[in-house]
Each structure stands twice: as C-alpha cells, then as structure tokens.
Amino acid sequence: MTAQSWGLLALFLALALLCVKPFGLYMANVMEGVPVWPVRVGGALERLIYRLCGVDPAVETGWKRYAVALLVFNVLGALLLYALQRLQFYLPLNPQHLPGPPPNSAFNTALSFVTNTNWQSYTPETTMSYLTQMAGLTVQNFLSAATGIVVAVALIRGLARHSAKTIGNFWVDLTRVTLYVLLPIAALIAVALVSQGVIQNFSPNRTVSLLQPVTYQQQKVNAAGNPVTNAAGKPVMQTVTTDEQTLPMGPVASQEAIKELGTNGGGFFNANSAHPYENPDALTNLIEVLAIILIPAALTYTFGHMVGDTRQGWAVLAAMIILFVPLYALCNHSEQLGNPRLTALGVNQTASSLQSGGNMEGKEVRFGIAGSTLFGTLATTTSTGAANSMYDSYMPLGGMVTLFDMMLGEVVFGGVGAGLYSMLIFAIVGVFIAGLMIGRTPEYLGKKIESFEMKMSSIAILVTPILVLVGTAVAVSVSAGQAGPLNPGAHGFSEILYAFTSAANNNGSAFAGISADTRFYNIALGLVIWIGRYWPIIAVLAIAGSLAAKKRVPVSVGTMPTYGPTFIALLIGTVLLVGVLNFIPALALGPIVEHLMLWSR
Amino acid sequence: MTELPGAIFDAAAPRTRRAEALEGPGKSILRPAIVLLLLMTVLTGIIYPLVITGIAQVLFPAQAGGSVITRGGKPIGSRLIGQPFSSAGYFWSRPSASTPQPYNGLDSTGSNLGPLNPALIQAVKARIAALRAADPGNTAPIPVDLVTASASGLDPDISLAAAYYQAGRIARARHLSLATVRGLIAAHAHHPWLGLLGEPRVNVLELNLALDAVKPPAAVK
Numbered sequence: 001m002t003a004q005s006w007g008l009l010a011l012f013l014a015l016a017l018l019c020v021k022p023f024g025l026y027m028a029n030v031m032e033g034v035p036v037w038p039v040r041v042g043g044a045l046e047r048l049i050y051r052l053c054g055v056d057p058a059v060e061t062g063w064k065r066y067a068v069a070l071l072v073f074n075v076l077g078a079l080l081l082y083a084l085q086r087l088q089f090y091l092p093l094n095p096q097h098l099p100g101p102p103p104n105s106a107f108n109t110a111l112s113f114v115t116n117t118n119w120q121s122y123t124p125e126t127t128m129s130y131l132t133q134m135a136g137l138t139v140q141n142f143l144s145a146a147t148g149i150v151v152a153v154a155l156i157r158g159l160a161r162h163s164a165k166t167i168g169n170f171w172v173d174l175t176r177v178t179l180y181v182l183l184p185i186a187a188l189i190a191v192a193l194v195s196q197g198v199i200q201n202f203s204p205n206r207t208v209s210l211l212q213p214v215t216y217q218q219q220k221v222n223a224a225g226n227p228v229t230n231a232a233g234k235p236v237m238q239t240v241t242t243d244e245q246t247l248p249m250g251p252v253a254s255q256e257a258i259k260e261l262g263t264n265g266g267g268f269f270n271a272n273s274a275h276p277y278e279n280p281d282a283l284t285n286l287i288e289v290l291a292i293i294l295i296p297a298a299l300t301y302t303f304g305h306m307v308g309d310t311r312q313g314w315a316v317l318a319a320m321i322i323l324f325v326p327l328y329a330l331c332n333h334s335e336q337l338g339n340p341r342l343t344a345l346g347v348n349q350t351a352s353s354l355q356s357g358g359n360m361e362g363k364e365v366r367f368g369i370a371g372s373t374l375f376g377t378l379a380t381t382t383s384t385g386a387a388n389s390m391y392d393s394y395m396p397l398g399g400m401v402t403l404f405d406m407m408l409g410e411v412v413f414g415g416v417g418a419g420l421y422s423m424l425i426f427a428i429v430g431v432f433i434a435g436l437m438i439g440r441t442p443e444y445l446g447k448k449i450e451s452f453e454m455k456m457s458s459i460a461i462l463v464t465p466i467l468v469l470v471g472t473a474v475a476v477s478v479s480a481g482q483a484g485p486l487n488p489g490a491h492g493f494s495e496i497l498y499a500f501t502s503a504a505n506n507n508g509s510a511f512a513g514i515s516a517d518t519r520f521y522n523i524a525l526g527l528v529i530w531i532g533r534y535w536p537i538i539a540v541l542a543i544a545g546s547l548a549a550k551k552r553v554p555v556s557v558g559t560m561p562t563y564g565p566t567f568i569a570l571l572i573g574t575v576l577l578v579g580v581l582n583f584i585p586a587l588a589l590g591p592i593v594e595h596l597m598l599w600s601r
Numbered sequence: 602m603t604e605l606p607g608a609i610f611d612a613a614a615p616r617t618r619r620a621e622a623l624e625g626p627g628k629s630i631l632r633p634a635i636v637l638l639l640l641m642t643v644l645t646g647i648i649y650p651l652v653i654t655g656i657a658q659v660l661f662p663a664q665a666g667g668s669v670i671t672r673g674g675k676p677i678g679s680r681l682i683g684q685p686f687s688s689a690g691y692f693w694s695r696p697s698a699s700t701p702q703p704y705n706g707l708d709s710t711g712s713n714l715g716p717l718n719p720a721l722i723q724a725v726k727a728r729i730a731a732l733r734a735a736d737p738g739n740t741a742p743i744p745v746d747l748v749t750a751s752a753s754g755l756d757p758d759i760s761l762a763a764a765y766y767q768a769g770r771i772a773r774a775r776h777l778s779l780a781t782v783r784g785l786i787a788a789h790a791h792h793p794w795l796g797l798l799g800e801p802r803v804n805v806l807e808l809n810l811a812l813d814a815v816k817p818p819a820a821v822k
Contacts, residue, residue, distance in 0.1 A: 007797045049640055053633035065630075073634045080638060125707050135646035142645040143638075171633045178641060183649060190653045191660070197681055200650075200657040200665040205707070208669060208676040211809055214685045218701035246706045247667050247679055253657065254650040271709035274752035276681035277667065282799035338745065339716045342725055348742035348762070355760035356800045361721065361749040362711040365695070365758040368800035372752075389752045390711035393721075491715035513713030598717055 002351050005332050005370040012286065012374060013321065016293045020317065023294060024301025030180045031153050031173065032306070038180050049175055060166035063545025066154060067538050069170040070147060074114050074534070077143055082110040084136040085128070094129035095204035101127055108522035108529075113137055115533035116144035116415055118259075118266030118385050118508035119525060121517040125248050125269055130202060137266060138255045142186075145262025145295075146177040148417030151537050152299055153177075153306075155421045158544030159445045160307045162552040167544045181295070182262060189291050190257035196287075197280035200253040205246050213243040252277055260291035263415040265385030265508045273375065273388040274364055285371050285388060292384050296413035299420045307445055311563035316423055319571040323412045324381060327401050332373040334398035335359045340598065359398070362390030373398065380405035383415035385508025392487070392495065392511040396598060399511070400591035403498055406505045407587075408579040409464060415506060421540045423571075425457050427562065428543070430574040432457075434560060444562060446552040453543050460539040464504045465582040467528045471500035472586065480520035486513030490597070494590035499525060504532035670806065678806050682706060683757040686809065689735050690774035692759065692767050694805045695746055696728055699754035712750040725749065736770040758802040761790055775816050785811050 029036045035043075050057050061069070084091070085106040089099050100106065105122055112119040113136075122128070128137070150173035157167050194200050219235040220228040228236045252268045256278050259266060269275040279285055297317060304313020336358040338349030351357035356368030363372045372389035379386045380402040391402045405412065411423040428442075432449050435442030442449040475481030475496045484499070485492030495511040502509055503525040510516070516525065553559075561567060657665035668680040678684055683694045685703040697703035698712040714721040728748040733739070744762035768782045775782075789808050793799040 004793065004797060011797055049637065052640065053636045054629075055633050069630050069634065072630050073638065076634050076638050080642070123708070125709065134650045135642055138650060139642045139646035143641060171637060175637070178645065183645065187649065187653060191656055194653075194657040194661050194665050197664045197668050199667050200654050201667075202654065203666070206667060206669070206676070208678050210684050211677060211806065211813075212684070212686050212688055212691055214687075214702050214704070216702040240702075242702065245678065245682070245684060245704065247669070247682055248706055248709075249667065251650045251654055253665075254653040258645075269709050269753075271711070271753035271755070274711070275709050276679075276683075276753060276755055276757055280668075280681050282794070286798060341716070341722055342745065342748070345722075345725060345729060346742050347725065347729070347745050347748055349745045352762065354765065354801050355744050355746065355762035357745060359716065359749075360746045360751075361714065361716070362752045363749075364752050364756050365746050365760055365802045366756075366800060371800070387752075390713055392713040392715060393711060395716050486713055487715040487718050489717070491717060494715075511713070512711070513715070594715070594717060 001329060001332050001336060002370065005336070005373070008370045008374055009325070009328060012289055015290055016297055019290075019294055020298050020301050024298035024313070025305060027181055027295075027298060028302040028305040030176050031302070038184060042179050046175060046179060050171070053171060055169070055171045057169060057172045060169050062165055063154070063167050063541045063548075066167055066170050067541045070151070070537065070541075071534065073170070073174070074147060077140060078110045078114040081113060081136045081140055082106050084132055085109060088129040088132045091129070091131050093131035093134075093202065095202075096129070098127060098129050104519045104522040105517055108526040111526045111530050112508065113140040113264075113266060114144055115506050115529050116148055116262070116264055116383070116418065117503065117506040117529045117533070118264045119503055119510070119516075119529060120266055120508070121522055121525075123270045124267060130250050133255060133268060134251055138258060141255065141258040141262050141264045141266070142178055142182050143174070145182060145258070145264065145416045146174050148415055149177045149181070149295070149299070150174050150417065151540055152303075152417035152420040155424055155540055155544045156303050156306045158547035159424075159447060161548045162446075162550060164548040167541070167548050182258065185294070186254075186257040186261050189261060189287060190253040192287055193253045193256055193284055196284045197276070198253040198256055198284065199249060199277045200251055201249055202251060203249045205249055207244050207246055210243050210245050213241050215239060215241045248277065256288070257291065259386060260288045260384065261294065263292055263296065263382045263384040265379060267386065273386045274390070279388055281366055282371055285367055285375060288386075289375055289378050292378055292382050292386070293413055295416045296382055296419045299417065303420060303424075309563070312445065315563040315568050316420070316427070316571070319568045319575075320412050320423070322568070322572060323408070323575065324377070327381065327405055327412070328374060328377040331377050331394075331398045331401035332369060334395045334401070335373050336369045337395065339395065359393070359395050362393030364388065376402055377405060378413070380507060380509060381408070381410070381412035381414070383410040383418060383505060383507045385502065387509050390512060391498075391509060392513045396591040396595035399494065400587060400595070402509070403494065403501060403591065404579070404583070404587065406501045406507045407468070407583040408575055409461065410505045410507065411575055418506065422460070422536070423575075425460050425540065425543070426574050426578070427571055428453060428457050429461065429578075430567075430570045431560065431562065433574065434570055440558055443553055443559060446555065447547045447550050448553055452546050456539040456543045456546075460536040461578060463535045464532050467504035467532050468497070468500045469582070469586065471504065471524060471528050472497045475500065475520075475524065478520070480518065483518070484514045484516060484521060486515070490590055490593040494594070497586055497590050500528060503528040506533050670810070672810065677810070680804065680807065681757055682755050684806055686805070688774075689770055691809045691812065692764060692771065692805050693732075693747070695756045695759060696724070696748065696750045697754040697756075698750040704755055706755065709753045709755055711752045711754065736767070739766070739769060741766060757804050757806060759805055761786065761801040761803060764803045764808065771812065775812065777816060781815065785815065
C-alpha cells in the first residue's frame with residue numbers, strides 16, 4: 001500500500017468520526033421528538049402530513065402493527081414504481097421517448113429499489129425516463145433508506161424501554177427521518193456535487209463535436225430499423241464515421257446525493273459513480289464516501305444515546321472500524337500490486353509521482369487505486385452497491401474482498417439502519433455465545449436473551465446465507481443461469497455468486513459482466529432481494545417488541561459489560577465466525593482458485 | 602465493574618403515551634400508507650429535484666449543464682467526458698469499452714473482463730502493438746492506464762506518465778520541440794492535493810485543445 005492510500009483512509013475516517021457524535025445526537029433528538037430547530041421549522045408540514053394521513057402522532061403501536069404498516073407501505077411503493085416504469089412512455093418528462101421496460105425487468109427494478117438494494121439489470125441511460133428516475137427511483141432512494149432507519153430505531157427502543165407494550169409509530173418515524181434527516185442533508189450534498197460538475201437539468205441529450213472524428217464498425221440496420229444478418233446468421237457489419245458525441249443529461253445530482261446518503265447505490269448512469277457526470281473528481285469522491293458512511297456510523301451514537309450509555313454505541317462503531325481497515329488494506333494492496341500477466345507484456349504498473357499504477361482495468365485515472373478501493377470497500381461493506389470502479393475486473397483477492405464484505409452480512413457500517421440492526425443482532429448472538437461459555441443467562445443492556453430472541457436472531461442471520469448459497473447452486477445448475485457469466489472459469493462462478501450475495505444482502509453492486517437482464521435472473525434475484533430484506537426486518541421487529549416488554553435485570557458483578565475491548569473482540573469474532581463458516585467453501589471455488597491460478601507457475 | 606446507571610435508562614423509558622389498544626383490528630393502515638406514499642413522492646420525487654435544479658441553474662449553470670467546452674462558439678465536447686483520439690498528432694485517451702464506438706456517451710461501461718480472461722490479455726497486446734507502431738523508437742514500458750479500459754468508458758484523463766510517454770510522438774507529428782510538448786503537459790497537470798486527494802493526471806481533451814492552439818490541426822497533417 002502506498003502512503004497516499006493510508007493517508008486517504010486516515011483523512012476519510014477522521015472526517016467521518018468528527019460527524020458521528022453531533023449527527024448521531026441530532027438523529028436521536030429527531031426520533032425522540034425533541035424540538036431541535038429543523039423540527040420546529042418543519043413542524044407545520046409534519047403536522048399537515050399527519051392530518052392528511054389520518055394519523056395521530058401521539059399514538060404508538062406494538063411490533064406487529066409496526067411491521068404490518070411497514071410491509072404495506074413497501075408493497076405499495078413497489079406497485080407504484082412498477083406502474084411508473086411500465087407507463088413511462090405515456091407520461092411527461094421523457095424527452096428521449098423511451099418505452100417502458102419489459103415486465104420482468106420492471107419487476108426486478110421495483111423490488112430492488114424499494115428494498116434499498118438498487119441492483120440494476122437495465123442500462124439507465126437508454127431505459128429510464130427522467131420522470132421514472134426522479135418520481136420513482138429517487139423517491140424509493142429516500143423511502144427505502146427511511147425504512148431501514150426506522151427499523152433500527154424501533155430495535156433501539158426495544159432495548160431502551162422496559163415493561164413497554166409499544167415500539168413507536170411507523171408513520172411518524174418514517175416522516176421524521178425523511179423530513180429532518182434525509183431531505184436536508186441530501187439537498188446540501190446535491191448542491192455541493194453540482195458545484196464540482198455533477199449535472200442537474202431536464203434537457204434532452206446534448207450533441208457536441210468531436211475534436212477528431214471516429215471510425216468504427218457497427219451492425220447494419222434495414223429500413224425498418226432491424227439489425228441485418230447474413231445467410232449464416234452472422235451480423236452484417238458496416239463502417240461508420242462520426243464527428244459527433246452525444247452527452248447524456250438529466251437531474252443527476254439530486255439522485256446521486258440520496259443514492260450515497262441512503263446507502264442505496266443505484267446509478268443514474270450505467271457506469272454508476274465511475275461516470276464523470278456522477279463523480280467528476282477526487283473531491284466529489286470524498287464527499288460521496290463521507291455521505292455513504294455518515295448515517296451508518298452516526299446511528300451507533302444514536303443507539304448509545306437512546307439506551308442511556310454512549311459507550312455501548314462507541315463499542316459497536318469500534319468493532320465496525322476494526323473490521324473495515326484490514327478489508328480496505330487487503331483490497332488496496334491487491335489492486336496496487338497489479339496484474340502479473342500485464343507486467344509480463346511490458347506494462348508499467350508501478351506507483352510513482354506520475355501515475356497511480358496498479359490494476360487500472362475498470363478504474364478511472366482520477367480515482368486511482370486509493371480512491372477506487374476506498375469507495376469499493378466502503379460501498380460493499382455498507383450495502384450501498386454504488387461503484388466508482390468495476391469490481392469484475394479487480395484482481396482475484398481484491399474482488400474477493402468486495403464479495404466477502406457483503407458476506408459478513410452488511411454489518412461493517414452496513415446499510416442505513418440495516419447495518420446497525422444487523423450488528424445488534426450479532427451482539428445478541430455474541431452475548432448468547434459468551435453466556436453459554438461462562439454458564440450464565442445471557443443479557444444485553446439489562447435484557448435477558450431467551451429462546452424467542454435467539455430464534456428470531458437465527459432467522460435474521462441465517463436467511464441471507466441460505467438465499468445466497470441455494471440461489472447460486474440453482475443458477476449454476478440450470479442453463480438459464482449458466483448463460484449469465486461473461487468471464488470463463490472460476491471468475492464466471494464468482495460472477496454468479498456475487499449476484500446472489502449482492503441481492504440477498506441488499507447491496508446491489510455486481511460483478512457486472514454477468515448478463516442479468518434475463519427472465520431467469522430478473523425473477524430469481526428479485527425474489528431473493530425481497531426475502532433477504534423483509535424476513536430479517538420482521539425478525540428484528542419481533543425482537544424489538546419482545547425486548548421492550550421485558551423487565552430490566554439489575555446490573556450485578558456477574559454482568560458482562562457490553563462496551564470494553566472484550567465485548568468488541570467478541571462481537572468481531574461472532575461476525576467473522578458466521579461469515580467465514582458460511583462462505584469459505586464458496587469463496588474457495590471462485591476468487592481463491594483464481595488467485596492460485598494467477599500466481600502459480 | 603462500572604454500573605450501568607439505572608437513572609439514565611429511566612430517562613429513555615417511555616414517557617406517558619397512549620398505548621394503542623389495537624393489536625387486532627383497528628384504524629386502517631391503507632389510508633396512511635397510500636397518502637404518505639403520494640405525499641412523499643411529491644416531496645422527494647418532484648419538489649426536491651426541482652428545487653435542486655433551480656439552485657443549480659442559478660449558482661452553477663455551466664456545471665449543471667455538463668461542463669461543455671466551446672471553441673469558436675461551437676460546443677467541442679465536455680471537460681468531463683473523454684473523447685477518442687487515434688491520430689499521431691493528438692494525445693490518445695484511454696481505451697474505452699463502450700460500444701459500438703469508443704467514448705459513446707450513451708453507453709458508459711467498463712469491459713468487466715476478469716484479470717485472467719484471455720480476452721483481456723489479447724486486448725492489451727493489441728493496444729501495446731498499436732502504441733508501438735505509432736512510435737517505433739519508444740521502447741519505454743507503457744503506463745498501465747494507456748492499455749487498460751476505464752470503468753466508465755468515458756474517462757476524460759490519462760496519467761501524467763501516459764502523457765509524457767506520448768510526448769515524443771506528438772512532438773514529431775506536430776513538428777514541435779519536445780520541450781514545448783512537455784511544457785504543455787506540465788501546464789495542464791493536476792497533482793494530488795496535499796499528496797492525498799486525487800491522482801497525477803491530465804485532461805486529454807483540454808490538452809489536445811491546447812496543442813491545437815499552439816499549432817492549428819491544419820498544419821499538422
């Protein structure tokens with residue numbers, strides 16, 4: 001690793017840590033209804049929303065009703081997004097007159113965006129109208145993020161309260177998160193991004209001249225606009241010269257901001273955050289990685305504050321950072337080493353003051369190795385799924401890190417809300433294991449962890465590995481699944497494994513060579529995405545309800561403290577144990593084999 | 602052993618709330634779900650992007666419109682979107698995986714070829730051959746970004762190493778001194794801020810426009 005790579009990591013972590021306490025406290029105040037100033041400013045709008053919805057904000061509900069409200073709201077969101085895509089041709093703000101995507105693609109996209117996954121099997125530039133992008137996809141960027149956060153808040157309340165029947169009001173929580181947390185911060189980020197070159201307009205695509213005309217081959221089309229093939233079925237090619245370039249346009253910055261802030265990750269363009277109009281330079285790259293980590297990191301402080309002991313939150317955050325740094329270091333090191341097969345051809349991959357060097361296939365010069373791997377490691381550990389480089393072209397170990405990041409269950413910061421609630425589930429499992437070892441009834445924050453909590457925790461933790469492994473097994477066994485990969489051999493297997501890992505963990509990034517816009521992958525991954533999101537959420541809300549109802553056990557000399565280094569080590573150990581046991585065999589078939597093939601002989 | 606102070610816990614305990622009597626049937630969930638979804642669609646999907654567009658168009662109109670560069674009043678490209686070059690007298694951009702033509706603005710994509718894929722090795726070999734053929738005397742190792750496809754297919758930059766590698770060829774094709782060409786590269790070079798943020802790079806379109814300004818393209822052929 002270069003000094004720059006360490007320096008960038010230090011700068012990033014320092015800036016992120018500076019935000020944790022103030023922003024975490026702010027979110028706690030918002031969720032507890034403390035009238036901080038944005039809440040006072042937005043109060044009238046908030047009350048109007050409740051009146052129109054027929055909601056009494058003073059009334060809270062138990063976990064079951066909270067879960068039903070959440071599910072109904074998300075199902076309706078998916079239906080609306082599906083309809084918006086299918087009908088976009090007939091709706092305004094479609095200057096390129098794009099037709100609606102086919103049903104299986106629209107189905108996949110709707111589920112994917114409502115669940116905060118943002119897996120994209122379509123090419124955005126040539127598929128989605130501006131209206132679909134903003135009134136459909138941007139909206140779900142907000143609402144799926146808000147959904148994750150309110151589930152985390154409900155679980156925190158379950159831990160903080162005792163002998164209580166309720167865990168909150170879903171409508172109030174969702175409205176508050178959107179109005180006071182997501183909207184204002186997204187607006188600030190969006191304006192900052194525009195100032196550096198991220199586009200924001202409603203113009204049709206713009207045509208400019210090329211400095212030097214370009215000549216290329218393309219398939220001939222007949223008068224009806226259909227591609228022409230010869231008698232043997234091969235495409236008939238023709239040579240074309242053009243002196244023009246078409247620049248894509250659209251309201252990008254507003255979506256880019258919430259895409260990162262809400263750990264969504266769905267790109268306005270196909271190349272996602274590698275596209276110069278989404279992420280034009282190193283400064284916007286830094287803004288975007290900070291936007292990604294802001295809420296997941298700060299929520300740990302929100303948690304500590306709401307349970308009345310901020311050390312609890314810092315311990316969880318420490319575990320996340322300790323897991324993150326080596327993942328980044330391995331990924332960065334692997335990419336900086338470069339590709340030995342290219343070195344053999346006389347290619348210079350050595351870092352110097354004139355170039356970043358390293359494996360630059362699928363990376364942008366302005367991000368180099370440091371900016372690419374920081375973004376890549378963070379986007380895959382936070383379930384963001386955005387990408388400023390192509391993970392499919394990473395070296396085997398670098399690519400394995402992005403894959404393993406997701407396999408850890410998206411708890412190293414994790415998605416907004418989802419990262420914290422999943423990590424707290426690991427904490428519950430951790431204290432259970434520790435309790436077994438020392439022969440005491442496990443407790444977490446004064447709550448006895450009993451069989452109901454353990455059953456629900458097991459469901460929450462095991463559903464994703466099952467979806468990943470069964471999904472991958474099915475895909476590699478049927479011809480529709482085998483047709484997907486671009487790359488031959490072990491790397492092709494990795495592409496399929498990555499797709500199901502990304503879907504089940506609601507990440508949304510891809511080893512993007514895979515051709516996933518097929519009926520098989522759209523439907524299979526759509527279902528995996530849906531189950532991988534709501535099954536754990538229901539289990540988490542059930543735990544929240546159960547914990548809220550419990551009495552608090554007084555602290556005694558036998559109580560294991562859940563802050564300190566012992567607990568941090570226990571938490572990290574639990575996360576690694578589950579991740580490694582579930583996935584090492586699968587990784588051995590993909591990136592590990594590929595690594596051995598590359599460096600042997 | 603530090604005691605968890607019970608008093609602090611109690612502060613976070615529920616204040617007086619009207620615990621809802623309904624776990625069973627009760628007020629509709631459908632109405633708030635539908636109304637809230639529509640309100641949020643208007644707020645985050647219509648009002649928010651429109652407000653941001655308004656602010657962007659007032660404060661940063663050039664950036665919001667795509668950072669388009671004009672020459673002689675004619676839009677000649679975007680500072681942020683790369684263009685393909687193949688003549689000996691221009692700096693070449695990075696290989697682009699977009700189709701059917703390189704640097705197709707409507708097909709932003711990387712190659713997605715894995716590091717072991719024979720297709721990647723073949724492609725790199727062909728790119729090396731093309732660079733060597735255009736500059737036979739140059740036996741220096743080729744900077745990696747010049748023979749590998751970018752992530753977006755639209756990368757506007759090359760590394761400084763890739764620019765200096767091409768300087769000799771440009772100088773000969775344009776009948777300029779090597780020092781002039783190297784001076785242009787240095788004048789357009791971007792260096793990492795504090796050695797941390799950013800990479801050593803140069804914008805290819807801007808550099809080529811500067812070349813044309815020194816010696817118009819008509820004089821090159």
